[in-house]
Amino acid sequence: MKILHISAANSSAGAGIACVKLHEALINESVQSRILFLNKQSKNIINTSFYETTKVRKIKRILLTFADRILLKYYTKRKPEIFSPGLFGIDLSTNEEVKQADVIHLHWINHAFIDIKDLLKLNKPIVWTMHDCWIFTGGCHYFSSCDNFKNDCGKCQVLNSTNTNDLSNYLFKRKRKYYSKLNIQFLAISTWMKEQARQGSLLKNELIDVIPSGIDCNVYNFEVEDKGLRESFNLKVDDTVVLMGAQHLNSPFKGVYLSVDALNKYNEKKLKIITFGGGEIVLSNSLHEVINFGFVSNPREMANLYNVADLFLCTSVAEGFGMTVAEAQCCGTPAIAFEETGPSDIINHKTTGYLAKFKDVHDVVSGISYCLSNKFDRKSISVESEKKFSIKNCAIKYNTIYKEILSEEKKE
Numbered sequence: 116m117k118i119l120h121i122s123a124a125n126s127s128a129g130a131g132i133a134c135v136k137l138h139e140a141l142i143n144e145s146v147q148s149r150i151l152f153l154n155k156q157s158k159n160i161i162n163t164s165f166y167e168t169t170k171v172r173k174i175k176r177i178l179l180t181f182a183d184r185i186l187l188k189y190y191t192k193r194k195p196e197i198f199s200p201g202l203f204g205i206d207l208s209t210n211e212e213v214k215q216a217d218v219i220h221l222h223w224i225n226h227a228f229i230d231i232k233d234l235l236k237l238n239k240p241i242v243w244t245m246h247d248c249w250i251f252t253g254g255c256h257y258f259s260s261c262d263n264f265k266n267d268c269g270k271c272q273v274l275n276s277t278n279t280n281d282l283s284n285y286l287f288k289r290k291r292k293y294y295s296k297l298n299i300q301f302l303a304i305s306t307w308m309k310e311q312a313r314q315g316s317l318l319k320n321e322l323i324d325v326i327p328s329g330i331d332c333n334v335y336n337f338e339v340e341d342k343g344l345r346e347s348f349n350l351k352v353d354d355t356v357v358l359m360g361a362q363h364l365n366s367p368f369k370g371v372y373l374s375v376d377a378l379n380k381y382n383e384k385k386l387k388i389i390t391f392g393g394g395e396i397v398l399s400n401s402l403h404e405v406i407n408f409g410f411v412s413n414p415r416e417m418a419n420l421y422n423v424a425d426l427f428l429c430t431s432v433a434e435g436f437g438m439t440v441a442e443a444q445c446c447g448t449p450a451i452a453f454e455e456t457g458p459s460d461i462i463n464h465k466t467t468g469y470l471a472k473f474k475d476v477h478d479v480v481s482g483i484s485y486c487l488s489n490k491f492d493r494k495s496i497s498v499e500s501e502k503k504f505s506i507k508n509c510a511i512k513y514n515t516i517y518k519e520i521l522s523e524e525k526k527e
Contacts, residue, residue: 118146118517119216121207123153123228129362129438130223130246133304133328135160140329140510146517151212153228164212166205166228179203179227186282192275196367198254200286204230208237218242218517225249231293240520241299242513244326245308247435250301251315253283253290257368257433264315291317300520304328304436305457326513327460328436329506330445334414337447337497338422345423348389355384355487358424358448360391360408360439361431370453370474371396373430377479378403384487389420421446426486429458430471430479437461444468444500447493451482461504467496 120138124131134150141148142161150160153176154167167173183203187193204227207213221229221243234241247256253268255261261272269284270276276283294317301323303309309325312318338344345352357378361369378388379400386403390396395407411417421427427443427450434440437458443450444461450468452458462468469482502508 122222124223199225253287329509364394368433447497
């Protein structure tokens, strides 16, 4: 059984990272797994190939991306949020890796990598993991408060359009046309994502399984805290440490501004607040100290940060799963996130952390107070999280799905 993962997102982006972890775990389960990325990675990954191997291919893809985005120029008042038409892409039907594969596993196909129309030419069973909401919307990757995807899209809030028959409506209907002709098994990375997809008219009749983005629990696991580990981060044993981070701290979807608001309001005890990722935060509350670590590329160092933290704070308002929340929980760290988001699958309210009411800053403050005043069984949090989110268990579930799909193919 040969599985080919296809992803435009590389190994430094969320969907690409999840793709690589699954791929490597499948290989450990003796599955013949390969990845086809859009462009060359800085990280060497086993059994990986790339589309952009020549200047001609790179120029072709850049021109296709330009063509794919040219219609957005019409919407001069659109919001600065990601919107992917997906009208153009590369025909991969002649690619040798595609031809040899038994199952095509799609992850994140934007940046003009694949046009869904061309999926018909592959003539292969397809597994498609929803890393965000694009698969069941008219072009946006997160829909915020908009629910137009429940019908046919149109009057798109991201495009700032008042037209029912706008670009989002056209793209939505186009997806419906081609999805109906394809053999696709859709998978969600959280119950929240599945519920949103099933509420939309595009996938409401599809059987959607939930398999979370897996965590490498050989790295992200609980370690009994010792003085030396804290000292390595210039922390004292009695410091109360709150950890928070994202690839882009200023992204409106990550909701870091809500964490800042909550931390400004929290005055019960002095906090050391450590952030990681792109950007910095500044508090007006002088009681607390902020330490901005920037990007942390070493997984072991990241796991150590989770372990020294007393609390992981994530107020993301559009989170399909919550990889950092799951990593924190695998390290036994209590976490706070919002209800009605992906992390609601990860946190057991008041047992492994706190699920605050959506966008309710005062409830986030209550969550901080609760988590920092209660003693959690961190070893138990880690053990239960490993059962749910270990990449090994996730790979086994995917392997079962691949086999079932191929078995159904043979019957037909």
